[in-house]
Amino acid sequence: MTNSSTVPDPADPVFISYRQKDGTDVAAELAWLFRAAGIPVWRDRDDLPPGDTEARLKQAIAAGISGGVLVTTPDVENSRVVKTLEAPRLIELHDKYEVFALGIANSVKTKDGGTDYGAPDRLLELRPGTLIGVDQHSAERDGLLVLIRGLVWHRIASLRERIQDTDQTFHLSLQTRNTPQVYDRTGDELDIRLRPSGHERLPSAEGLRDLKDTVGFLPDAVTRSGAHRLRVRGGAHLSVAFAVGAALPSSRIGHMDVIDQQGITWASDGEAQFTAQPQVQVADEGSNPSAITAGRPSVAMYVDLLPQRSDTAFARYVEDNSPFLVAWRHLRSVTGELLDPSNAGLIAADIAAHIRALSNESSNAEVHLLLRCPFPLALLIGRLTNTLRFVVHEWDDSEPTERDDYRARYVPTLRVRASASAGAIEEVLVPERS
Structure with a gap:
């Protein structure tokens, strides 16, 4: 007050x-x-x-x-x-x-x-x-x-003493689907909110540009706070969650907790690595050695971790883009069941290792990332992707294309690179609403 x-x-x-x-x-x-x-x-x-x-x-x-x-x-x-x-x-x-x-x-x-x-x-x-x-x-x-x-x-700087006197944790709230108001604030160190979108599924292009221009402040803010761990709560479009995770790589802060909408904690304190007991498996894959490339090659990774398998939008993506993809892979959880949040760190590490391997096998290719997973995992995967380049997509079934194709599709939304000097978001790709 x-x-x-x-x-x-x-x-x-x-x-x-x-x-x-x-x-x-x-x-x-x-x-x-x-x-x-x-x-x-x-x-x-x-x-x-x-x-x-x-x-x-x-x-x-x-x-x-x-x-x-x-x-x-x-x-x-x-x-x-x-x-x-x-x-x-x-x-x-x-x-x-x-x-x-x-x-x-x-x-x-x-x-x-x-x-x-x-x-x-x-x-x-x-x-x-x-x-x-x-x-x-x-x-x-x-x-x-x-x-x-x-x-x-x-x-x-004004909150640093408070952080040090409590649990040395930086608290961050993230929401992209609510209409931002002052009453939506949480008392956390930062409350990231974006302009509301007029689209049924996709985030606001203007809001993403605001985030692109400000997300570079975030890693230095966490570092300046002197915090030893980061706690994120809220809910967001998965492309935004991934980008915020990429802005806060594990090299910056070693431990991240993400609190989902049910109050359950998903935590990670490791690095990208294949786990002794695999958490995910390759459900399908393909390659095209003669893919059309203009500069850096492209690969696609579909991370599909929800219990009921959904291949339609990814199949459409491969159909539309296979001439330009050197390789693509579809990851599923090993069990095919609901994920156990207590294994979140292992799941994120395994997925990030698969993504890194796919890029490295294809001459450090740019990764087109299609996520179908809980919000916390998008953040935890993003923090383990330092040095990689991504185009992150959003799922959309709101309207048909000009070909009267009513299948759901994946829409390029953000170009992301954790190590970019101006901030993790390099370009906003989602189309403007007409």
Whole structure:
């Protein structure tokens, strides 16, 4: 809670202050990027209950915030609420508490097209130099990302002592199917949320681009926290779960627990290796030595671990792509029954070893990965794939193709590489909704 007498909780949301007339687009983009980076936000259109604007905003600030961003646009000088309520209160909290982060997203330009860094003081009618020490960046996407990265680092630094004093575990919540709101926050170090999708099956392309641009902050956040283990909970599209796992490779943090929707823990603390007692088996495979390759060869791995076998979508995938695949394999669990979460580490290690072997046998081929498995395993497999290159697919049966083919299909969704310097997601492939 944040009021006049309590220290702000660094796990609370960030408040976005803006002028609706010309700041709505910037505030919306900023909010989605914050959520993709794992920081909940208070934004009036998404999170505040109906009622008088001033009363609602006071209620939001009193409910608890860890920081704020002043979106400075030319018309903000005409906003009484921003100038007399929001900005003064955010500045007061920033001055009073070291833990309270304050940033400025500035869309005001100088005559030569640069960012007008004096505009916030001037337009908010503050004493010149009042905001000179506040982290300020342009309201263009690159500037917003730099601003958000700084607030992520500040948040983690403020939570580091708490992590060290408890169980040295970094807590991460991940959801891609819920409509993000401030009330969806968990109190974890980071709560990753994406824009809701208008598609029945596939994640939002815009939301995936937000994640692509922010997922690179995640491994450093975990490292900076000083945590010795990572605990993830929630639910997500499997392509996103895999990509987040790839962003947090076992070389970064040795132990990962994933809590599924039933509260059951799936854990891994090993590396990719074939297990003494095999957990998975090759149900089917094929090869095409004369495959058409333009550069790096491609292989496909279908990881099908649910009890009732489902081959239709994979058969369609092979049918459509066999001219371009050097090899493909279909993995099933050895038992063919429901997986035992207590064996999650062994299952993930065995699968990752099979994937690595298939790629290595085909000149370090890019792996087209088709997952049909529980959400926790997608994360645990992803963390064991360092140095490999992937195209991760999502299952879709929502509509036929132009050939009136109603069979389910796998849709390329993300290009992923754990060791990529800018972040594990290299490219968003899922098509835009028309």
